[in-house]
Amino acid sequence: MNDEMTYWLLGRLDWQALPFLRAWNHPALSELIAAAAGGLVVLGALAVAVLLTVYRGWGPLWRDWLTSLDHKKIGIMYIVIAGIMLARAVVEAALIRLQQALAVNDAGIVTAEHFGELFSTHGTIMIFFMAMPFLTGVINYVMPLQIGARDMSFPWMNAISLMLTAAGAGLVMISLVVGKFSTGGWTGYPPYTGIEFSPGVGVDYWIWAVTLSSLGSTLTGINFATTLYKNRAPGMELFRLPLFCWTALCTSILMIFAMVPLTVATLMLALDRYAGFHFFTAGSGGNMMNYANLFWLFGHPEVYILILPAFGIYSEVIATFSGKTLYGYRSLVYATMVIAVLSFTVWLHHFFTMGQGANLNAVFGVATMAIGVPTGVKVYDWLLTMYRGRIRLTTGMLFSVAFLVTFVIGGLTGVILANPPVDFAVHNSLFLVAHFHNMLIPGLLFGMIAGVQFWFPKAFGFRLDERWGKAAFWCWFGGFYLAFMPLYALGLMGAMRRSSQWFEPQYVPYLLTALAGAALILAGLACLFIQLWVSVRNRDRLAAPLGDPWDGRGLEWSVSSPPPEYNFAMLPQVRSHDDFWEAKQDGRAYREPKRYEDIEMPRNSATAPLIGLAAAAFGFAITWQIWWLVALSFTGIWVIVIVRSFQQDIARVIPAREVAAKERAWLAEVESARPVDRFAETTRQNRGLAEVSP
Amino acid sequence: MxxxxxxxxxxxxxxxxxxxxxxxxxxxxxxxxxxxxxxxxxxxxxxxxxxxxxxxxxxxxxxxxxxxxxIDLGKSHRDDLLMILFTSLIIVMMVGGTIWILFNQFARMM
Amino acid sequence: MSHSNRLHGGLNLGQAHAETHRQAETMVFGFWIFLMSDLVLFAVILATYADASVHGLADGPGPAELFELRNPFIETLLLLASSVTFGMAALHLKYQDDRRGLVLWMLATGALGLVFVAMEGWDFYSLVVHDDAPPQRSGFLSVFFLLVGMHGLHVIAATVWMLVLLIQIGRFGLMPDVKLRILRLSIFWHMLDVVWVAIFTFVYLSGVAR
The missing domain is CATH 1.20.5 (Single alpha-helices involved in coiled-coils or other helix-helix interfaces)
Structure with missing residues (x-):
């Protein structure tokens, strides 16, 4: 086969793309690590395939999960993706710490290029394939239940969003096995990521993975916002929404507007790289500073896309485990809105040092500091919610309290960084790295973990093991401080981020402390997975099928666990904020509906996973320049969409009879159950029926 | 009919x-x-x-x-009008900010 | 107030019951949100254009040398006319159960859209071939081609969508789903005209104004 033919068929693919071959040819430690990572992906995929085959799981996986349009299942699948990606990115973080700790006057364990791949994938994954799927998954699961809806406004689009995200995540995973990932960081600044300085496939992998996931997120934002606007149960006025829904609404509005500049930036970068355009090139009239501008037009609102849902989760968790209604509900709502709008006015603070005038920097610096005000309001609201509450320190609550303390420290360093002259001094140093980890670990990850601890019994009908949960908490909490506090000091000492080697022996104690912190975080991650394993094994002892294990306040607790496919046998009539809690007080809860009706739910559809598959093929093909596959997969996606628009039979009816049987069985179980005291909720007695206390 | x-x-x-x-x-x-x-x-x-x-x-x-x-000022279109106005606000901030930043940077490079 | 009046372009869903109307409202609302997101797309590219058309010439030709007004003027009129024809189609959809009129007006709209795209294609061709001004020449030309080309791609997509809808009208008749899709396409089409107003003002008129 001649070269032209090979290119036509396989694009830029060749054997050297495989890390195993590279490691065989140059058995250096760095290459061996890459081969091991690639091997882990292959073995992991094989293991899953074997297990599915042995346990005959392919059929159920396809029928019950991949083709499902049920928002609850889609939410769970999002969280599964987030969990897998979290594991990978935390391991990478530990490797980064290990390299930096070992590489003082030494080469360390990986080459500079491999180190570049490590921090690029770590950042890209944590933002786009851990944080985004995680919060999207939690909102997907919880929000329709909280507003008293049976599904999203656009269930099919919901599945497509999931599959696009999955396709992007798949591309990042494939890059471990075929070729190399970008070394340009999660921000991918040109000109370094231009074709001149990064001719390989790495940046292309990054571009298409990020583009697919951001398209998915835009669609998700549209879906959430429409659902929250149009699908609320009767009586669920906007100011009766649980705070989590408010944060979901603000996040979705940010998604709608903020993902677009990112898509524009990545598309322009792609045109520069593939077609010789000059958006961001160094010469010929390109303006690379506009890339930073466009990227952070997205990037700053993105910070709030990530943080707001966690704020919502904390509001729910703190109110529930303090046994009080949320303090300052309205102020929290307004603070959320103000944060959402202000988040569009501060993007320049990510590039204070790029050369614009002092006045411009000052304006954006002041706007940045202003965001601290509504955030401060929220912190006080949460503190006052706990004040005089009868607090139960469950795992979720522990994470929430740790968040409050830690997040305030991060916010403080943020206000410091908002001062342009200070920023000039510590810009791009480990001080910055410490700052944003200090925001995002408590401000996103702790929140998501708390959310999982809180709503897991809702989704699966059994609680998570508290002992392992608390172990995980202490590891994460201690690990965080050990890992990131030294980075503040290092940054002030002059250590720049993304350095693969050092020449300052005085860094060593700090780097070793941070390494210990990374190890502890790794242990925390392990504890979470062990917790899941142990809980599944003990699921009978932990079962809480009646639906309300924590004496909950929102509508999501008013149905069985797991909820039926249609969520509510009868759409609830909402009378107030904290409706279910008040219903329990008034004895309105657990009443049988007067009559049952047929419920129409969307039928499963194979089109969404097919579109995801085609999108992944598109991303892979265009990365490797396999043009026939690019054309085929792109056309394929649109053909599937059009074919779907001709389908008529897309809904199926659940007969009233079936609904009634299910509902009555559950209500009978509730009737015969013994309610559990709030302070015994982590014991075996907790079957999910809370004792009503005055 | x-x-x-x-x-x-x-x-x-x-x-x-x-x-x-x-x-x-x-x-x-x-x-x-x-x-x-x-x-x-x-x-x-x-x-x-x-x-x-x-x-x-x-x-x-x-x-x-x-x-x-x-789209008019009628009550039934209030949601849509608000949405369009909010979008306009976002667009003004994004476009205005971008132009301000890029022109400022350019002027200081001359 | 009747339900149909609440639906933007206005829509008569026939005897469909309230649930269908509620779904229709949700559908149209979601589509509006998508369009808002799409507007931001064009706004961001336009902002980039504002920079590149001044600072990104790279000693190549600028807007004043490259652009003339005749073709953009005709293109503007074509799009404007297509907005009106789609309005007529929407009226047929709403007030007369007259499939022929609807289809004819939609065909007219699609034809105007195609002529628009063809003219734009010709503009691009003459820029690249006659003026030696391909997008690879300068930052300004890169953004120009992206901005105008992105709008053109939208028009092409809308035309394909219209074709699919014409097939669906033929196959399913004017059932509520199809009516709703026509309504959404009409909103999309009008919105593309709005975007074009920005393009002809800030790209062509501002480019050649002396």
Whole structure:
């Protein structure tokens, strides 16, 4: 086969793309690590395939999960993706710490290029394939239940969003096995990521993975916002929404507007790289500073896309485990809105040092500091919610309290960084790295973990093991401080981020402390997975099928666990904020509906996973320049969409009879159950029926 | 015509809406012609021209929303109007900020 | 107030019951949100254009040398006319159960859209071939081609969508789903005209104004 033919068929693919071959040819430690990572992906995929085959799981996986349009299942699948990606990115973080700790006057364990791949994938994954799927998954699961809806406004689009995200995540995973990932960081600044300085496939992998996931997120934002606007149960006025829904609404509005500049930036970068355009090139009239501008037009609102849902989760968790209604509900709502709008006015603070005038920097610096005000309001609201509450320190609550303390420290360093002259001094140093980890670990990850601890019994009908949960908490909490506090000091000492080697022996104690912190975080991650394993094994002892294990306040607790496919046998009539809690007080809860009706739910559809598959093929093909596959997969996606628009039979009816049987069985179980005291909720007695206390 | 399907109250609507569209066509056409005319004939100094065509563009966009997209101040369109206004705010911040930043950087590089 | 009046372009869903109307409202609302997101797309590219058309010439030709007004003027009129024809189609959809009129007006709209795209294609061709001004020449030309080309791609997509809808009208008749899709396409089409107003003002008129 001649070269032209090979290119036509396989694009830029060749054997050297495989890390195993590279490691065989140059058995250096760095290459061996890459081969091991690639091997882990292959073995992991094989293991899953074997297990599915042995346990005959392919059929159920396809029928019950991949083709499902049920928002609850889609939410769970999002969280599964987030969990897998979290594991990978935390391991990478530990490797980064290990390299930096070992590489003082030494080469360390990986080459500079491999180190570049490590921090690029770590950042890209944590933002786009851990944080985004995680919060999207939690909102997907919880929000329709909280507003008293049976599904999203656009269930099919919901599945497509999931599959696009999955396709992007798949591309990042494939890059471990075929070729190399970008070394340009999660921000991918040109000109370094231009074709001149990064001719390989790495940046292309990054571009298409990020583009697919951001398209998915835009669609998700549209879906959430429409659902929250149009699908609320009767009586669920906007100011009766649980705070989590408010944060979901603000996040979705940010998604709608903020993902677009990112898509524009990545598309322009792609045109520069593939077609010789000059958006961001160094010469010929390109303006690379506009890339930073466009990227952070997205990037700053993105910070709030990530943080707001966690704020919502904390509001729910703190109110529930303090046994009080949320303090300052309205102020929290307004603070959320103000944060959402202000988040569009501060993007320049990510590039204070790029050369614009002092006045411009000052304006954006002041706007940045202003965001601290509504955030401060929220912190006080949460503190006052706990004040005089009868607090139960469950795992979720522990994470929430740790968040409050830690997040305030991060916010403080943020206000410091908002001062342009200070920023000039510590810009791009480990001080910055410490700052944003200090925001995002408590401000996103702790929140998501708390959310999982809180709503897991809702989704699966059994609680998570508290002992392992608390172990995980202490590891994460201690690990965080050990890992990131030294980075503040290092940054002030002059250590720049993304350095693969050092020449300052005085860094060593700090780097070793941070390494210990990374190890502890790794242990925390392990504890979470062990917790899941142990809980599944003990699921009978932990079962809480009646639906309300924590004496909950929102509508999501008013149905069985797991909820039926249609969520509510009868759409609830909402009378107030904290409706279910008040219903329990008034004895309105657990009443049988007067009559049952047929419920129409969307039928499963194979089109969404097919579109995801085609999108992944598109991303892979265009990365490797396999043009026939690019054309085929792109056309394929649109053909599937059009074919779907001709389908008529897309809904199926659940007969009233079936609904009634299910509902009555559950209500009978509730009737015969013994309610559990709030302070015994982590014991075996907790079957999910809370004792009503005055 | 089936009365059940097309209640009488809606029938006069047809003429009214037709007029609505045609008015819209006339207004937008006039604005387009005015904008092109000003540039074509270059009757004004450059910066005046830019200002005037920008204002005409905004007016024309409002006319499109008013006549073709049926967005007005009516109560039933309050949600959509708010959404459009909020989008306008975001666009003004994004476009204005971008232009401010990039022109400032350029000026300082000279 | 009747339900149909609440639906933007206005829509007569026939005898469909309230649930269908509620779904229709949700559908149209979601589509509006998508369009808002799409507007931001064009706004961001336009902002980039504002920079590149001044600072990104790279000693190549600028807007004043490259652009003339005749073709953009005709293109503007074509799009404006297509907005009106789609309005007529929407009126047929709402007030007369007259499939022929609807289809004819939609065909007219699609034809105007195609002529528009063809003219734009010709503009691009003559820029690249006659003026030696391909997008690879300068930052300004890169953004120009992206901005105008992105709008053109939208028009092409809308035309394909219209084709699919014409097939669906033929196959399913004017059932509520199809009516709703026509309504959404009409909103999309009008919105593309709004975007074009910004393009002809800030790209062409501002480019050649002396």
């Amino acid at each position: 089936n009365d059940d399907r097309f209640p009488d109250s809606e029938l006069p609507g047809h003429g009214r809406e037709l007029r609505h569209y045609l008015t819209g066509a006339a207004v937008t056409l006039t604005l387009t012609l005015a904008a092109f005319g000003i540039v074509w004939l270059s009757v004004l100094p450059r910066y005046w021209t830019l200002g005037v065509v920008s204002v005409l563009a905004v007016l024309q966009i409002v006319a499109h929303f008013r006549y073709f997209l049926h």
